[in-house]
Amino acid sequence: MMQGVVKSTFPVLFGYIPLGIAFGMLFQDLGYPWYLATLMAFFVYAGTAQFMIVGLLAAGVGLTEIAISTFLINSRHIFYGLSMLNSYGDWGLKKIYLAFGLTDETYSLVTTIDLKDDSAKERQFFIITALNHSYWVISCTIGAVIGGSFSINTQGMEFTLTALFVVLVIEQWKQIRKPLPFVIAAFSSMVALYLFSDQMLLGSIALSVTLLIITNFLENRHE
Numbered sequence: 001m002m003q004g005v006v007k008s009t010f011p012v013l014f015g016y017i018p019l020g021i022a023f024g025m026l027f028q029d030l031g032y033p034w035y036l037a038t039l040m041a042f043f044v045y046a047g048t049a050q051f052m053i054v055g056l057l058a059a060g061v062g063l064t065e066i067a068i069s070t071f072l073i074n075s076r077h078i079f080y081g082l083s084m085l086n087s088y089g090d091w092g093l094k095k096i097y098l099a100f101g102l103t104d105e106t107y108s109l110v111t112t113i114d115l116k117d118d119s120a121k122e123r124q125f126f127i128i129t130a131l132n133h134s135y136w137v138i139s140c141t142i143g144a145v146i147g148g149s150f151s152i153n154t155q156g157m158e159f160t161l162t163a164l165f166v167v168l169v170i171e172q173w174k175q176i177r178k179p180l181p182f183v184i185a186a187f188s189s190m191v192a193l194y195l196f197s198d199q200m201l202l203g204s205i206a207l208s209v210t211l212l213i214i215t216n217f218l219e220n221r222h223e
Contacts, residue, residue, distance in 0.1 A: 005124050008112075009131045012105045015163065016135040019047060024143020026054045034144035041140035045103065045133060049073045050140075076205050080107045091122050101129035184211045 020041065027037040027050075044050055049070045056066050080102050087110070088095050102110075109128050113121060173182065185208050192203035 002124075002127065005127050006131065008109055009128055009135070012109070012132050013135045015105070016047075016132070016139050018139075020136050020139020021143035021146065023047070023050055023054070024140045024145070025147035026051070026143075027140075028144045028147030030054065030057055034141070034148050037144035038137060038141045041137045042133075044070070045101065045136060046070070046074050047103075047136070077102060079205055079209055080104075084110070087121070088125075089122060094122065094126055098125055098129050101133050103132065106132050180215065181212065184208055184215070187211075 023041075024034075024037045027040070028034060040050060040053070044053070052069060052073060053066055056069065081099055084099075084102065084107075088098060091098070106129050109132075110125050113124055169182075185204075188204045188207040188211065189200070192200045192207060196203035
């Protein structure tokens with residue numbers, strides 16, 4: 001069973017490797033010591049936000065503005081945490097770490113686990129979260145070390161994040177087999193892109209959650 005859990009993280013691994021390396025190289029271009037990329041990967045642990053931070057640092061933006069921008073981008077994780085309240089048990093420090101490590105990719109994987117045994121669920125959740133976290137930290141570190149030694153054109157490497165999410169959507173479909181959530185997600189994304197282009201991600205998540213709550217309420221009402 002554990003082998004299957006580890007194998008389930010491979011799409012994240014293969015997505016994180018080029019993306020993390022690209023981040024490490026871009027971060028190294030700023031002239032900071034390589035180990036700061038490792039520390040950021042470990043404590044911030046947010047791919048989109050970290051790429052944004054590189055751009056803001058390059059533009060000379062202050063730390064307060066960077067902190068606020070990072071919070072706004074990662075505020076979507078609040079929705080993830082709320083949806084996992086019933087799945088996470090009274091697991092002490094592990095629960096705190098699992099909440100910290102609940103990235104987009106990790107959330108996509110742990111939501112496919114359906115176990116009645118609470119101890120088995122705790123172990124699998126922790127393994128998935130820890131592995132994904134380690135993949136990101138190691139990849140960013142490798143990129144920072146390479147960036148300090150070689151000059152490589154990283155243009156286009158950020159597309160690996162899009163490719164990774166496509167794989168995760170396929171895995172979700174294989175597990176759920178219900179078109180409604182995917183239709184809602186696509187509809188919400190188009191509406192948010194049109195109405196909230198600057199905050200498309202937050203707008204699409206908020207609209208998706210609202211529509212899912214409404215549809216769930218209507219389904220329960222008719223039962």
